[in-house]
Amino acid sequence: MNQSPIEQNGQTANSTAAGGAVQSEVRAKAILAGSAARRMASLSTDEKNAALLAMADALNAEAASLIEANREDLERGRANGTSESLLDRLMLSEARIASIADALKLVADLPDPTGKVLETIERPNGLRIEKVSVPLGVIGIVYEARPNVTVDAAALCLKTGNAVVLRGGSAALSTNRRIAEVLRAALAGTALPPEALQVIEDASRSSVDEMLKLNGLLDVIIPRGGRSLIDNVVRNATVPVIETGAGVCHTYLDASANAEMAAEIAINAKVQRPSVCNSMETLIVHADFAQRGLRALADELLRLKVELRGDERTRALLPEAKPASDEEYGTEYNDYILNIKIVDGLDEAVAHISRFGTKHSECIVTEDEVNAVRFLNEVDAAAVYHNASTRFTDGFEFGFGAEIGISTQKLHARGPMGLPALTSSKYRIYGTGQIRP
């Protein structure tokens, strides 16, 4: 019913709005999502969960047609010379579809974060004010090639009563289109309006650019993908953004660190899964610890095929390490490469993190409680650890049962985002005729 965006902004493109004005696909679908969002907000938890289960069943039932659509993407990708690892991420099999459908059922099982009274205020004039959790409204998701994100992001948004506009990568276009058809057909038999799920098929860059400026139609945009995708969204969006992303994470081995624990944590943070944002890029080592423990730890890292880079003090102890300068210390490798930096104490470690960190996940390994408390207080990051691997920064590892992403900004949500990150709030005020004096 909110026609004003249509009237204010005539656009030329490939679909037609009620008023007869020609709309772009992005704008037309965002308007449909907005209209569905108003109905979404009054669905019960049971109605939303039933819709998610219907979506899961439909994915399994339509596995063959999804795999067929996916084959088009794979063939186009192969013809375009797409790498095997990217093709593997894009590929759907019956087993993968079953696992995506299972994930949908798990989302249905999670508690509904909307409709909760978060705060009650009784005023002297008799007004009763309730702060209640509500859906955000219409969420835009901009992401890359993995088709599981299409289902996963849709499920998390719909579970929280939001409408969603999904804009995936062009490499997965046929798959995403078919997923949308299957899911929307499944929704048609439920209380959840199919229009709440919109998939943008315009694979050109301009469809992303348009989404980023849809103030009044999108309530938030969440980018999911690599650095350049996220940077483009952050730098160009006028719609509010939840920034997720980059992790130049550090582990600091303090003078008093237990050598065995230090080695286990450092190795886990580096090699358990180097390609992800919460893995370690730089190991900071107190000079005392370096004297007694760095050689053995470095040998273990080298055995695990980790390339070492370090400052001069590091290279004095580890001659095989390549030199590391500011550029290396600022790089998110996401690979079997580790910077090492030797420091004389906590202040220098905190200063290094403050200079090169991305405020994602930072760890101190120490037996000194005072240093632990100082580190946890003074390091400005979404997650700060004492004696545990930074790899735990994850919605599932935090017990949220879901993860929309890991926020590296400070507004709204910070760190791993579970379902409550997809909600806003409103104030309901109950009066008996109060007026302002």
Added chain:
Amino acid sequence: MNQSPIEQNGQTANSTAAGGAVQSEVRAKAILAGSAARRMASLSTDEKNAALLAMADALNAEAASLIEANREDLERGRANGTSESLLDRLMLSEARIASIADALKLVADLPDPTGKVLETIERPNGLRIEKVSVPLGVIGIVYEARPNVTVDAAALCLKTGNAVVLRGGSAALSTNRRIAEVLRAALAGTALPPEALQVIEDASRSSVDEMLKLNGLLDVIIPRGGRSLIDNVVRNATVPVIETGAGVCHTYLDASANAEMAAEIAINAKVQRPSVCNSMETLIVHADFAQRGLRALADELLRLKVELRGDERTRALLPEAKPASDEEYGTEYNDYILNIKIVDGLDEAVAHISRFGTKHSECIVTEDEVNAVRFLNEVDAAAVYHNASTRFTDGFEFGFGAEIGISTQKLHARGPMGLPALTSSKYRIYGTGQIRP
């Protein structure tokens, strides 16, 4: 210590950074604020309160020099033909300074929202995860001519452990510069680093433009002012923004509304202070109520010098009303003008609000509990009222003891923002050597 923004982004302007690179005033001051922000985060509540009280004392002690600086602005304003009402808002007197200083003391008295454990999670692997409230970091405030905002915004940001970069209007430049000198001199005798308070003196538009793009140096920008200032910030900032502002607020008189209460609420919402964002712009009236109560209410509004505009049904009952079309229904008058719209029921009222409202404050006056609940649930706005004036949407009226602004967006904070809106959170994770399997 975070030098990377300097290194990445050489700028040409009027001040010089540590590294010798020439910096703009905005960038240099944001870097100083960022360095102070790290110290701010570890101040105690007592240290911050002592600093606020020292600031209050200094304002009173320096009243004469503040008034002298203010006189320069007033004279320049008069020479430029500034309106008397604007000059009045700009003007400082001893009484006004005392009242600004008193407001500072009230901020000191408020509870500190930082350092609170918001949530504790115990994981099966023994990890203990605490979510703790922390300052946002560096807050940019872009505002217009009123010098009290300089003090007020500074106080709220510093109380919450943030550093602040203030960019006020050019009309108040001499006053703001002197306020900054006085406050920073006062801070020099406290634990709070004076660098946490930065006032931009570059009154050109380009200093605002630069602030809006200072990702990595500013954590958030809050615009305070009129529509065009806010729109400029929202449309051009790549730093996260908390949007405050526009209110096209409605009051809906349902069929069952108590006529006396309806009139009191409607009149209060319109005329108690028409110039502010939570005042009513459009009165929506159920046809049944219109038959029995609109004439008397309209007569009272006319007596109070309110110009009436309405649709055809309204004008059939109130021939003196001017016609209202979509343009009028979408306008925030902030004046003694009121649109009226007659509807046949709740759905039509909600649809009108959905189409023309700005998601600020919306009210239903009704004796029908079912309609009240539906209205409060279905209307998407920061504050939804049953039987009370929309004029209560205000941090002080909500009992927050402060107000940074009224957020009309859905991320982070929505509605009146008290001190907690100036905080973020971080996760502290306590382990005993846990690694991820």
